Amino acid sequence: MPTKTPDLPGIAVVFGASGGIGSALVAALSQNPRYVEVLGFSRSGPHTFDLTDEASMAASAARIAQSGQPLRTVIDATGALTAEGCIAEKSWRQLDPETMARAFQINAIGPALLMKHILPLLPREGKSVFATLSARVGSIGDNQLGGWYSYRASKAALNQIVRTAAVELRRNNPAAICVALHPGTVDTSFTQRFAKTGLEVQTPQVSAEKLLAVIDGLDASRTGTFIDQHGYTIEW
Numbered sequence: 001m002p003t004k005t006p007d008l009p010g011i012a013v014v015f016g017a018s019g020g021i022g023s024a025l026v027a028a029l030s031q032n033p034r035y036v037e038v039l040g041f042s043r044s045g046p047h048t049f050d051l052t053d054e055a056s057m058a059a060s061a062a063r064i065a066q067s068g069q070p071l072r073t074v075i076d077a078t079g080a081l082t083a084e085g086c087i088a089e090k091s092w093r094q095l096d097p098e099t100m101a102r103a104f105q106i107n108a109i110g111p112a113l114l115m116k117h118i119l120p121l122l123p124r125e126g127k128s129v130f131a132t133l134s135a136r137v138g139s140i141g142d143n144q145l146g147g148w149y150s151y152r153a154s155k156a157a158l159n160q161i162v163r164t165a166a167v168e169l170r171r172n173n174p175a176a177i178c179v180a181l182h183p184g185t186v187d188t189s190f191t192q193r194f195a196k197t198g199l200e201v202q203t204p205q206v207s208a209e210k211l212l213a214v215i216d217g218l219d220a221s222r223t224g225t226f227i228d229q230h231g232y233t234i235e236w
């Protein structure tokens, strides 16, 4: 496990606050007295945004800046295994350009635009973290099972975007941290559509606690890495 770094007061933000993991993150962050405010953004509110609408992300950034408090923790808990009406491919025979484009839109391009608007808000003084929820299946080196072409490829693209943004962030804000996190297998609407036999499934609450412990333990040496719910680095 990583070593703990000092906790600094400020605000926390969750994008995807309506999701299984996102809502558990908002609840857990709200219990932490060092956050003077916890803002949850989702398509259904309380603060609205959509990953397919860049203007809504710019407006979210403006709302965050309005708080006037240092932005200490941002978690992007958005994502989709399949866009509505699409399947998670088991074979190249099922590849469909529209399905692939939608997966990249939600899992890679949307989060990249969030980084564009949110990373500049991270304070230059003291630790701050932008964490996006990726997935272990986005690891190319770890791919032994195949399948889920669009989801895997879009999360691999997200990982590369995180790494690239972390390099740029380190140049102009060395105290800030940008990482991709794997939440473990979590019982949410996301996983309801596939068999979880043989997998260790956790509740969103347990996953949120683990993810927040990992974030608390991060220091600047871990920026630009891909980390699981136990704090261990995952190969790209």
Ligand SMILES: NC(=O)c1ccc[n+]([C@@H]2O[C@H](COP(=O)([O-])OP(=O)(O)OC[C@H]3O[C@@H](n4cnc5c(N)ncnc54)[C@H](OP(=O)(O)O)[C@@H]3O)[C@@H](O)[C@H]2O)c1
Pocket: 015, 016, 017, 018, 019, 020, 021, 022, 042, 043, 044, 049, 050, 051, 052, 077, 078, 079, 080, 081, 106, 133, 134, 135, 136, 182, 183, 184, 185, 186, 187, 188, 189, 190, 191
């Ligand atoms: N659950 C798992 O076992 C597991 C495992 C590995 C990785 N992950 C990753 O963890 C993250 C969260 O998963 P979850 O299980 O909490 O899934 P979830 O319950 O389905 O939540 C997904 C979230 O993404 C949001 N979202 C989807 N499309 C959006 C869009 N166009 N604009 C804005 N928000 C959008 C959803 O908002 P709406 O409510 O508006 O649809 C929802 O808040 C995902 O990135 C997933 O890949 C999950």
